[in-house]
Amino acid sequence: xxxxxxxxxxxxxxxxxxxxxRGQLANPLLFFVMVVALFPLGMNxxxxxxxxxxxxxxxxxxxxxxxxxxxxxxxxxxxxxxxEQMLLTPYPLPLLVxxxxxxxxxxxxxPLLLVAPLLALLLNLEGEAVVILLASLAxxxxxLSLIGAIGVALTVGLxxxxxxxxxxxxxxxxxxxxxxxxxxxxxxxxxxVTGQLAFLGALLALAVALAPLATAAALRISLD
Amino acid sequence: MSTAAVALTxxxxxxxxxxxxxxxxxxxxxxxxxxxQVEGHNGCGKTTLLRVLCGLTRPAAGRICWAGEDxxxxxxxxxxxxxxxxxxxxxxxxxxxxxxxxxxxxLGGSAGSVVPEQALQRIGLxxxxxxxxxxxxxxxxxxxxxxxxxxxxxxxxxxxDEPFTALDVAGRALVEALLREHAAQGGMAVVTSHxxxxxxxxxxxxxxxx
Numbered sequence: 001x002x003x004x005x006x007x008x009x010x011x012x013x014x015x016x017x018x019x020x021x022r023g024q025l026a027n028p029l030l031f032f033v034m035v036v037a038l039f040p041l042g043m044n045x046x047x048x049x050x051x052x053x054x055x056x057x058x059x060x061x062x063x064x065x066x067x068x069x070x071x072x073x074x075x076x077x078x079x080x081x082x083x084e085q086m087l088l089t090p091y092p093l094p095l096l097v098x099x100x101x102x103x104x105x106x107x108x109x110x111p112l113l114l115v116a117p118l119l120a121l122l123l124n125l126e127g128e129a130v131v132i133l134l135a136s137l138a139x140x141x142x143x144l145s146l147i148g149a150i151g152v153a154l155t156v157g158l159x160x161x162x163x164x165x166x167x168x169x170x171x172x173x174x175x176x177x178x179x180x181x182x183x184x185x186x187x188x189x190x191x192x193v194t195g196q197l198a199f200l201g202a203l204l205a206l207a208v209a210l211a212p213l214a215t216a217a218a219l220r221i222s223l224d
Numbered sequence: 225m226s227t228a229a230v231a232l233t234x235x236x237x238x239x240x241x242x243x244x245x246x247x248x249x250x251x252x253x254x255x256x257x258x259x260x261q262v263e264g265h266n267g268c269g270k271t272t273l274l275r276v277l278c279g280l281t282r283p284a285a286g287r288i289c290w291a292g293e294d295x296x297x298x299x300x301x302x303x304x305x306x307x308x309x310x311x312x313x314x315x316x317x318x319x320x321x322x323x324x325x326x327x328x329x330x331l332g333g334s335a336g337s338v339v340p341e342q343a344l345q346r347i348g349l350x351x352x353x354x355x356x357x358x359x360x361x362x363x364x365x366x367x368x369x370x371x372x373x374x375x376x377x378x379x380x381x382x383x384x385d386e387p388f389t390a391l392d393v394a395g396r397a398l399v400e401a402l403l404r405e406h407a408a409q410g411g412m413a414v415v416t417s418h419x420x421x422x423x424x425x426x427x428x429x430x431x432x433x434x
Contacts, residue, residue: 002333009330013319020318020357081312088278089331090304224281 003091007099010086014103017076024072029111032065036119047124054123055133055184061119062112062137063173066144067166069108073100073149074156074219083156087223094212097219101142101149101212109141125188132187132197136180139200146204146211147172153218176203230291231255232277232381232412237286239272246272247433250286256380256410258427259403261417268434270416271311274385277414278308290381304333307379309387313370317359321349321369324358325376332377343375348398363390371399374406382406382413388421 018025039057040050077083077100086096116137120130151169155161183196231253238248246269254260262270275281277288279295279302288295295302315324325340344354347368358366367390374382382403388396400422403413407426415421421428 006331006333009327013316013323013327016323017316017318076316077314079312080314080316081310082314082316084278084280084308084310084312085314085328085331087280088303088306088308090300090333091331092300 003095006089006091007095010096010099011103014100015106018103018107025107025111028065028069028108029115031068032061032112033115033119035061035064037122040122051124051126051188054120054125055129055181055188057123058116058119058125058133059136059140059177059181059184062116062141063144063177065112066108066141066148067169067173069104070145070148070152070165070169071162073104073145073152075152078156078222083219083223087220093216093219097149097153097212097215098208101145101215104149105142105145109145112141113137125184129184129187132193133184135197136183136200139197139204140176140180143176143200143204143207144173146207147176149215150211150218153215153222155222156219157222176200179203230380232414233289233292234277235286235289237273237276237288238284239269239276239281240284241269241272248285250431250433252429252431254412254414254429255427256412257407258412258429259407259423260412260414260429260431261421262414262431262433263416264433270433271385273433274308274310274383274414274416278306278383279303305380306383307332307374307377307381308383308385309370309374310385313367313373315358315366315370318357320355320357321361321372322354324369325372328373329376332373332379334377337378338375340372340376343372344369346375347372348394364392364395367391368395371402374402380411382411382415384413384415386416386418388417388419 036057039053074083077086087093089096113134116133117130120133125133148169151165154168155165158164179196179199183193186193186196233253235251237250239246250273252260262273264270272281276283279299290302290305321344322340325343329340349365349368353361353365358369361369371387387399391399396419403415404423404426406413407423
């Protein structure tokens with residue numbers, strides 16, 4: 001089907017573009033590693049203390065790294081007219097947006113997921129808590145990309161939209177942070193985590209369904 | 225729906241930018257085989273008019289119909305007939321011309337009767353350029369890559385914003401030939417240009433803005 005072909009082509013192109021500009025790709029990842037690695041240096045490296053702050057520190061780091069990577073989602077497409085062409089296809093824009101967000105998550109979210117076990121080790125996180133951390137990141141990082149896409153679409157037409165983007169998106173990231181860090185904290189304390197993870201999963205399902213619609217509408221406004 | 229009924233009509237279009245009226249009361253009807261040339265000085269709203277015709281910008285007044293139907297009512301069908309090449313043509317600097325065109329064909333719903341290699345050959349891009357990323361090409365060569373999508377993606381309505389910019393004499397002649405060919409096959413085109421366009425044999429309407 002030609003919609004599937006267009007969807008796949010868009011996903012492939014975005015991943016290919018990201019792989020050709022590796023510097024841009026490494027930037028948020030490096031930021032994530034540095035923020036988390038600086039905590040044990042800046043405060044008392046007591047294993048018990050580190051373990052107790054680990055969920056929050058890793059998640060705040062991941063959240064800020066995701067914010068840092070957001071801007072690139074539509075910026076170059078807006079500047080070179082690719083976004084206009086995307087609006088002028090016969091295919092539903094929300095689905096094309098979903099392809100772009102998926103590509104963005106693959107190149108910015110998945111790397112965070114891959115280095116997270118290393119950082120967990122650094123902060124003395126052990127056993128089941130590491131597994132739950134990865135589960136929360138797997139559910140949470142696509143959520144960050146989907147929510148962020150709405151903010152980027154609204155601000156892409158502004159020359160200095162960076163501050164506005166943070167103000168728009170950060171409050172919406174707070175629930176993700178609370179549930180995700182809460183799940184890892186619970187796992188450390190040996191308590192049930194299904195509640196928090198189920199909430200993250202529900203939020204993700206909701207965002208997959210609704211965020212592309214909002215993003216598509218915002219893009220049309222930005223390009224008017 | 226007979227092909228004779230398929231036409232682009234605009235009724236009383238007006239556009240405002242920051243409380244200033246850019247243009248108003250623009251009406252025309254474009255039929256198969258016709259080319260509309262939009263003229264006017266810099267800043268008179270030519271690009272805005274084209275964006276309005278594409279459905280990217282909402283006009284302050286008036287409506288645009290395709291085959292008698294408001295384009296907002298069935299936008300997907302209209303978008304499938306439309307081929308827009310603007311100032312920025314969506315060419316990715318990091319991709320090669322061939323990759324750019326392959327993507328454009330997939331996104332534009334190309335039927336695949338022309339393959340990207342043939343389109344590049346027809347548009348006159350040197351063979352040596354095919355494997356270079358587009359940022360290494362000259363402005364004129366990039367323009368040619370952008371225009372090559374006209375050959376790839378089917379569309380009865382071409383909307384071209386300054387297609388002759390950065391092109392050399394041979395390039396201009398080529399684009400004129402493409403336009404004549406398109407019109408001869410029953411296509412329609414809306415073109416802005418500062419140059420005199422030689423479209424002998426085609427029905428050309430002129431719209432003067434400002």
